[in-house]
Amino acid sequence: MESQVNYVFVPGAWHGGWSWHPVAQRVADAGHQGIALTMPGLSAGDGAGEPRLADAVTYLVEEVERRDLTDVVLVGHSWGGIPIAGAVPRLRDRLRGIVFVSAFVPRAGESMADAMGPEVGAFLRATIEASPNHTVSVDFESFRRSLMPDEPENVQRLVYDLLVPQPGNYMLDALDTVDFTGLPIAYLLAEKDQALAAPGAELAARVGVQPVLLPGTHETILTHPDEVAKALLAFTLD
Numbered sequence: 001m002e003s004q005v006n007y008v009f010v011p012g013a014w015h016g017g018w019s020w021h022p023v024a025q026r027v028a029d030a031g032h033q034g035i036a037l038t039m040p041g042l043s044a045g046d047g048a049g050e051p052r053l054a055d056a057v058t059y060l061v062e063e064v065e066r067r068d069l070t071d072v073v074l075v076g077h078s079w080g081g082i083p084i085a086g087a088v089p090r091l092r093d094r095l096r097g098i099v100f101v102s103a104f105v106p107r108a109g110e111s112m113a114d115a116m117g118p119e120v121g122a123f124l125r126a127t128i129e130a131s132p133n134h135t136v137s138v139d140f141e142s143f144r145r146s147l148m149p150d151e152p153e154n155v156q157r158l159v160y161d162l163l164v165p166q167p168g169n170y171m172l173d174a175l176d177t178v179d180f181t182g183l184p185i186a187y188l189l190a191e192k193d194q195a196l197a198a199p200g201a202e203l204a205a206r207v208g209v210q211p212v213l214l215p216g217t218h219e220t221i222l223t224h225p226d227e228v229a230k231a232l233l234a235f236t237l238d
Helices: 017-029 053-066 078-094 118-130 140-147 153-160 168-172 200-206 225-237
Strands: 006-010 033-036 072-077 095-101 185-190 212-214
Parallel strands (some): 006 072, 095 185
8 A cells, every 4th residue: 555645735826725625635535645735824814914935935844844744745836836945945854746736936036026027027016015915916807817717707706706815025035045956846737827927848847847737727726626636646656
């Protein structure tokens, strides 16, 4: 019998752990543990102030340590690729692998705002600066068009209504170092994703792998959880 794998899921911008629940349940049904985390400041009504990227990384590390997890696979979706990258140096001895799912693969010193290009980056900075609580939100039309096209509007609305404003520092801060040396890595890419900061093949190349294609768009973890879970299990149990 295969040993139990502890999958620790980190959501993308505006999302909470709820976005990973369908996939987490499927890996649990396969005999493993799926832990879907919500980063500080990303729960409805969260009074977390203005968390920094370092706070998200520390929260992830401390949750793994508090639960005393080993054989851990860190899985990040979208923006969630940044905190999982930041946690690697502090959790390396506990890790079995890293999986990016239609996720940003950061480079040292490069923030999410930087990665989006000068025009979008300037818009993000101005929006965050003007916000009374230093956050940035996404409007429904942008969400529908970029993150969840091709889905029925009632499904788009359901997911959109679960989103909360993203702490601005999560988009503006950058990691000082990024080092995945010696770790098994996979990059799972939704084949119709239109929301990535760079082409998926380019992001996968940053960690030296070819992307594994999944059906769907950026929200594939919600719309195609069977396929996401199957790909995760295939990578970590081979």
